[in-house]
Amino acid sequence: MENNLDDKLIEILNILAQYDRPVGAKIIANELKKRGYELGERAVRYHLQLLDERNLTEKIGYYGRVITEKGLEELNKANISYRVGFVFSKMLEKIYLSDFPRSVIINRTVIEGNYSEVKELVLKVVDNGFSIGDFINIRRNKSSITVETLCSITFDNYLMKEGIYPIIKYGGIVKFEDYEPVAFEGVIDFSKSSIDPLEAFITRGKTDVMGIIENGEGHLPANFRIIPKTTLDRFENIIKEDKLNGILSYGEENVLGLSLNDGEVGIALVGGLSPICPLVEMGYPVKISAASDIIDISNVKTVSKKHLKPVKKKGKVKIVSVFSKMLSMVHKVDYSIEDRKGKVLVNRCCINRKYEDEVLEALDRCYKMGIMVSDRVGFEHRGDRLIMSTICSSTVDGILIKHGIPVIPYCGGILELSKDRFIEIISYDGTSLDPHEIFLNRVDGENTVLSGVRKAPMVGREKLIEIVKYLNWKGIYKVGKPNNDVCGVKVEKNMFGYICFGGMNPFAILKSRGIPVEVSALHGVVEYSELIPVEELV
Known part of the structure; x- marks a missing residue:
């Protein structure tokens, strides 16, 4: 039997996951019909x-079926192409179904920790203005705390009701200086990712909300929307009403580093998950469910919140996609497969020298498993720091392009080796950060590894296989x-895909073992001859 489930089976699991009771075939058939399955x-x-x-699934007598824990886990992994953009479509669905100010969309986070400490941290963030509106719930459970915050798409629903259709574009992180937003430092397109962008940035440790609150400098999760310029006056009248205060910045041409087309207005919104960021930053175990439910607004409490005044600021640096960076960098590759020399692209990692044994063990393991791009690495001591370089998979793209094969870098993600499938991906043209940097702390280097997908025309397949074999x-x-x-x-039709292991897999193994690493994907080019075979190091 195939490892991946077909669309109908996934949809049935989706239906069962929405019920907290057994469901029979009749209800499932009706739900499937609504979703286009006869x-x-x-x-x-x-x-x-x-x-x-x-x-x-499990049959509960004559009552019907329930989804099992294994089913829920599979639902979060199966059929990656089906799940790309699912977060985006889920957001649109919630926007349609909600009805602000009667009902609101909430994020729900379950935290393990001290109730008083959790409450104090969460309310401190809201009090400083970093939330959507002033609505929040904090509940004490038997062994955990539940925090419910308004999701930013509640604001989208509000705009829709006022006749403005906002285009959901990015989730990302905004850098603050002197208590003001300066620029986006990383974004992911909601429609080109299998994971929620804000959840990815938050759990990856990219935020520093307490830094903003305490000294004016840090990073805040944020969303980016686009509205037509023709609706700008109406939009400005809406934000004057201050019903859901949460706008960081808005404007034309460029908003916090994100460029706009003529006739567009960009809006940077506070991420609805911002209040729980300090908990993640401080190491509290959390389980995040973004845009999890729609509830009546009467069931959400209001708290004290500072007014957030939007700024109109252009970013000093234009945000570009990883795809653009990759295409630029691959042209620096001039490695000759005949002479075994030339320039190659490398990723770089800085580690404390005291972890040298662990670094060598990680390299040895990756080499023996074959989950590195090449057996050559850079290994350099600088004081108490160890600088390790690994060949980047984009080097292979550069070699193939040099031989006339038009390769298209498509996506990077997590490959589950035991089932020969991707379980998470982000499109290279939908993110400003390398997907492997984002997924670095989500792989174990054994069953799950960093990998990327490239596409090329099928007429070049035999030549590609020949080059790869010779390489x-x-x-x-x-x-x-x-x-x-x-x-x-x-x-796509008349195309084929191929998969490269990520050059950062050794870094990911170190990260999975709790070793602090500073990584730089697509760091630069070096001469292949300057790199050392792993076997000589270990």
Whole structure:
């Protein structure tokens, strides 16, 4: 049986996950019909049996089925192409179903920790203005605390009701200086990712909300929307009403480093998850569910909140996608597969020298598993620091392009080796940060590894295989068949996909062991001859 579930099975799991009670075939069939799947009750029962066999669902007598823990886990991993953009479509659905000011969309976070400390930290963030509106719930459970904050798409619903359609674009982090937003320092396109961008940045440790509150400098999660310039006057009248105060900045041409087309106005909004950031920053165990529910506003408490005054500021540095950076960098590669020399692209990692044994062990493991691009690395001591460089997978792109194969870097993510599938991806043209930097702390280097997908025209497939074979590097995991998905990632007609292991896998292993690392993806170019075979180091 295939590792990936088909769309109908995933949709059935989605339906079951929305119920807190057993559900029968009739209800499931009706729900499937609403979602575009014409399955009768008999066919639904057949599909449920398939799910039962995989222990993804459980039959509860004559009452129906419930989704199991394994089913929930599979729902979060299965069919990666199906899940790309799911966060985006979920947001649009919630915008349509909510009805501010009667009902609001909430983020729900469950925290393990001291109730008084959690409450104090969360309210401190809201009190300083970093939330959507002044609505929040903090509840003490038996062994945890639940925090509910307004999701930023509640503001989108508000705009829709006022006749303005906001285009949801990015989630990211905004740098603050002297208590004011300066520029976005990283963004991910909601429609080109399998994960919630803000959740990715927050759990990756990219925020410093307490730094902003205490000394005016830090990083805040934020969202970016686009509205037509023709609605600007109406928009400014809306924000004067101050019903959902949470706008950091807005304007034309460029807003905090994000460029706009003619006729567009950009809006930077406080991330609705901002109040829980200090908890993550301080190491509290948290479980985040963004845009989890729509609830009546009467069920949300109001608290003290500082008024947030929007600034109109252009960023000093224009934000560009990783895709653009990659295309620029691959042209610096001039490695010759015949002479085994030339310039290659490297990622760089800085580690305290006291972890040298762990670094060597990680390199040895990656080399033996074959989850590095090449067996060559840079290894340099600088005082108490150890500088390690690994060949970047974009080097292979540069070599192939040099040989006339038009390669398209498509996405980076997490590859689950045991099931030969991607479980998370972010499109290279939908993020300003390398996806492997974002996923660095989410892989274990054994079953889950950093990998990337490239696409190329099928007429060049045989030549690519020939070049890769002659290159004799371990970095190519798989070359897909023409017109076929590769490890769950869709490939267009007359194209094929191939998968490269990420050059940062050794860094990820160190990170998974709790070793502090400072990484720089696509750091620069070095001469291949300056790099050392791993076998000589270990």
